[in-house]
Amino acid sequence: MSPQPQAAVGAPLxxxxxxxxxxxxxxxxxxxxxxxxxxxxxVDASIGRGRITGIDTSAAEAQRGxxxxxxxxxxxxxxxxxxxxxxNPPGARLRVFQDDKVRFxxxxxxxxxxxxxxAAQHAASLVxxxxxxxxxxxxxxxxxxxxxxxxxxxxxxxxLRKADVRLDLTYRLARNHHNAMEPHATIARWNGNKLTxxxxxxxxxxTQTELSTVFDLPLKSVRVISPFVGGGFGSGLRCWPHTVxxxxxxxxxxxxxxxxxxxxxxxFATGFRPEYEYRLRLGSNRQGRLIAMAxxxxxxxxxxxxxxxxxxxxxxxxxxxxxxxxAYRTVPLDVNxxxxxxxxxxxxxxxxxxxxxxxxxxxxxxxxxxxRQRNEPDExxxxxxxxxxRRLRECYTVGAREFGWDRRSAKPRSRxxxxxxxxxxxxxxxxxxxxxxxxxxxxxxxxxxxVVETAASDMGPGTYTSQTQxxxxxxxxxxRTVTLKLGDSLFPQTPPHGGSMTMASVGSAVLDGCNQVRxxxxxxxxxxxxxxxxxxxxxDVVVRGGRLHAKGNPTxxxxxxxxxxxxxxxxxxxxxxYSGAPSTERHSLHAYNATFAEVAVDAALGxxxxxxxxxxxxxGRIISPKLAESQAFGGMVGGIGQALLEHTVTxxxxxxxxxxxxxxxxxxxxxxxxxxxxxYLDGEDxxxxxxxxxxxxxxxxxxxxxxxxxxxxxxxxxxxxxxxITAEALI
Amino acid sequence: xxTELPESESSPPTEESAPTRRTFVATTxxxxxxxxxGGVFGGSILSKPEAAAASAAPSSRVTLTVNGxxxxxxxxxxxxxxxxxxxxxxxxxxxxxxxxxxxxACTVLVDGRRVNSCLTLAVRLDxxxxxxxxxxxxxxxxHPLQQAFIDEDAFQCxxxxxxxxxxxxxxxxxxxxxxxxEIREWMSGNICRCGCYPKIVRxxxxxxxxx
Numbered sequence: 001m002s003p004q005p006q007a008a009v010g011a012p013l014x015x016x017x018x019x020x021x022x023x024x025x026x027x028x029x030x031x032x033x034x035x036x037x038x039x040x041x042x043v044d045a046s047i048g049r050g051r052i053t054g055i056d057t058s059a060a061e062a063q064r065g066x067x068x069x070x071x072x073x074x075x076x077x078x079x080x081x082x083x084x085x086x087x088n089p090p091g092a093r094l095r096v097f098q099d100d101k102v103r104f105x106x107x108x109x110x111x112x113x114x115x116x117x118x119a120a121q122h123a124a125s126l127v128x129x130x131x132x133x134x135x136x137x138x139x140x141x142x143x144x145x146x147x148x149x150x151x152x153x154x155x156x157x158x159x160l161r162k163a164d165v166r167l168d169l170t171y172r173l174a175r176n177h178h179n180a181m182e183p184h185a186t187i188a189r190w191n192g193n194k195l196t197x198x199x200x201x202x203x204x205x206x207t208q209t210e211l212s213t214v215f216d217l218p219l220k221s222v223r224v225i226s227p228f229v230g231g232g233f234g235s236g237l238r239c240w241p242h243t244v245x246x247x248x249x250x251x252x253x254x255x256x257x258x259x260x261x262x263x264x265x266x267x268f269a270t271g272f273r274p275e276y277e278y279r280l281r282l283g284s285n286r287q288g289r290l291i292a293m294a295x296x297x298x299x300x301x302x303x304x305x306x307x308x309x310x311x312x313x314x315x316x317x318x319x320x321x322x323x324x325x326x327a328y329r330t331v332p333l334d335v336n337x338x339x340x341x342x343x344x345x346x347x348x349x350x351x352x353x354x355x356x357x358x359x360x361x362x363x364x365x366x367x368x369x370x371x372r373q374r375n376e377p378d379e380x381x382x383x384x385x386x387x388x389x390r391r392l393r394e395c396y397t398v399g400a401r402e403f404g405w406d407r408r409s410a411k412p413r414s415r416x417x418x419x420x421x422x423x424x425x426x427x428x429x430x431x432x433x434x435x436x437x438x439x440x441x442x443x444x445x446x447x448x449x450x451v452v453e454t455a456a457s458d459m460g461p462g463t464y465t466s467q468t469q470x471x472x473x474x475x476x477x478x479x480r481t482v483t484l485k486l487g488d489s490l491f492p493q494t495p496p497h498g499g500s501m502t503m504a505s506v507g508s509a510v511l512d513g514c515n516q517v518r519x520x521x522x523x524x525x526x527x528x529x530x531x532x533x534x535x536x537x538x539x540d541v542v543v544r545g546g547r548l549h550a551k552g553n554p555t556x557x558x559x560x561x562x563x564x565x566x567x568x569x570x571x572x573x574x575x576x577x578y579s580g581a582p583s584t585e586r587h588s589l590h591a592y593n594a595t596f597a598e599v600a601v602d603a604a605l606g607x608x609x610x611x612x613x614x615x616x617x618x619x620g621r622i623i624s625p626k627l628a629e630s631q632a633f634g635g636m637v638g639g640i641g642q643a644l645l646e647h648t649v650t651x652x653x654x655x656x657x658x659x660x661x662x663x664x665x666x667x668x669x670x671x672x673x674x675x676x677x678x679x680y681l682d683g684e685d686x687x688x689x690x691x692x693x694x695x696x697x698x699x700x701x702x703x704x705x706x707x708x709x710x711x712x713x714x715x716x717x718x719x720x721x722x723x724x725i726t727a728e729a730l731i
Numbered sequence: 732x733x734t735e736l737p738e739s740e741s742s743p744p745t746e747e748s749a750p751t752r753r754t755f756v757a758t759t760x761x762x763x764x765x766x767x768x769g770g771v772f773g774g775s776i777l778s779k780p781e782a783a784a785a786s787a788a789p790s791s792r793v794t795l796t797v798n799g800x801x802x803x804x805x806x807x808x809x810x811x812x813x814x815x816x817x818x819x820x821x822x823x824x825x826x827x828x829x830x831x832x833x834x835x836a837c838t839v840l841v842d843g844r845r846v847n848s849c850l851t852l853a854v855r856l857d858x859x860x861x862x863x864x865x866x867x868x869x870x871x872x873x874h875p876l877q878q879a880f881i882d883e884d885a886f887q888c889x890x891x892x893x894x895x896x897x898x899x900x901x902x903x904x905x906x907x908x909x910x911x912x913e914i915r916e917w918m919s920g921n922i923c924r925c926g927c928y929p930k931i932v933r934x935x936x937x938x939x940x941x942x
Contacts, residue, residue, distance in 0.1 A: 229888060230888045256776075669922060670921070
């Protein structure tokens, strides 16, 4: 098959849905017009653990407009069948209003349904719940860890004994909340035994299966619609209890119900990046060649589900290390269940490993980049597999040159501008390239336009745009004549919109579907005596701008429109598919970065200001450069938050989150963010997937926090081994 | 042009009455089918009509102009401008991000000044002129800042975008767009979790320069 000209892929296009978004016409979950909709507001548990002993709903029900107050005392019993095709962690998921147990502060204990939002909100505040409260356990250091997941190669203790340099470091990372700007929200509507929900989710298929199992409905009886997602960062990767509450409320009230979580409720009704304690023992020779690394990490999970994430990968494969041990423990606490948050696992592990390498570099007097170069592995030492592509050395070289790394003083606290101490730091980042099965339906109409339907989401990376680019080139159409439709469970299935796998997985399915349709058209033409392409070898036909022509002879050809109308074809169509990663990988596949940061720290006040960030990425082929730059900036800004600001604070007396709002849980604002720069290395990864992409959304966040932390050390000479690095830690 | 909304179900105001029924539920009798604990719900989870008639919130009639169009509405006195726009006028371009004035997603112009519509009660706005993202452009022609947001890719998920743009319009009008640093300060009431700040600054700066 002749390769198609690549006109759209790689071009710095603006978003195809840009106009909808800047005019306010893109409809997010709570904004769909549904006739007769009423409002639901959840009542949250005000204790951290215990039992409900009574609920007084009289004052709430006396409010005009209140239709129903539902709680465990009157709620229908829900089937809650097992859901194996889900992102639900091992354990027993929270069953809304099915018993009197309170498992964490903020657990839904009732829901008020009313004809107006104001009435529902006020009535919810009037529901009186009595509890038999127990002391919750919410402190990571005081919990009882589960049995560890372990890994070992070589002999770590022997390696540490023979090392010239040994470090034993413990790092702490605060809990972080995704805090996407769009609150989680659901509109639920029943039609007989059929349920339609408009939901904020990163996986319409996952929400569909969860609702079908909770209510024991055939999968086809549940439709989930989510065309626009106002940010996710992982919080929409599973169906949360509030979505079930909305559906339940709609069934009881016999009306469509809209339920929007308050900002405060996001902090306990959806998940979070868990708090970690991470001890790393490291041994090297005098030249900095790593001999041994022993990782022991633990993080919080809920009492009812065991959440885990891929935190072990970087410690096994990022640096050449003959002796490695890992022990990974979850600690069940009286909290709600965590969920993956941008760069899940590596964004935590890399902070620890990259900070420790910086400490080692400082100890032995070797430049941090040189230290990393000395430990660059030839293969993945955890699997013995060759790298598909690994261009980390190039990331270092390009980054050092672009950032002016040679201006960094190796001696900490040696550069000062007035009150400000100036420092530079760097770190490496890595994220594995995941791929999963996906499908996409492609239809080429006789008017020469095409529609691609796939259940995938676009939470911001630009799925609409980048998939349009892929489809346009594969069909030989202009971007303008291709329409992408996303976020509907009626469309062909896709994996969760997360783990940086949408482009690799869904993109490959779109590519396949478009290739098939193009081949159908070519076959039609070369077998049609009336076509100028009659008799031409199929491999010698390309399509460009909606016109098929012989390769090397653009004048010999015809348009899709002419071909289809002459043949009385209203359309051509195909279901494209991608089978995902092979059952046995033959390569180790990862995206990489080198991230550089410069900070200024007020010597007296400890205030940290980020002055510059540069990311250099080895992420395979870049489909949509303009949007890829935005993704990288987003990762850097997320990393600034993780490094310096973000910290969910729990009052351990009652398990209450005390800063559950955007005034007290600090996220970066405009004034916190300097000019940022992102450089993507040209190239592709042919082993990864048909498109040659390695995924972007996660890797751009990994490495940012340690680069900033290392810059803070370079500026101040102070090593803060906890995130966020706040002013009080520096004075 | 003027539209008259039907009186909402929460009006007109009636006397507040104290709850008369005790619906205290003993939990041990719960669970199973639509089982009603102690029968206090009278066989249905749905509230009885007389309960629904009990205590209503005061409401008011307000006439305000939104995007050049005059509306006379009866609003629950608790209704914020944001909820009026989103839930009653089907203008969902203004976004609810925090409902507490901390994120700026709900930013609109009231009499030319940028305000957090989530913190503004609708009843206060009799006679006010409100401009939302839906009314910023000139028909199909985008406002230059809307176009600059597209050109600079100054958004990703798009949820904060209407607020950013309305705030940016205000920022430029106020004369606070003289430099990148000044824009950063005066645009810091609008959170973008996707992290598009450098591009937002560029879009505002360029639009201010062209003015």
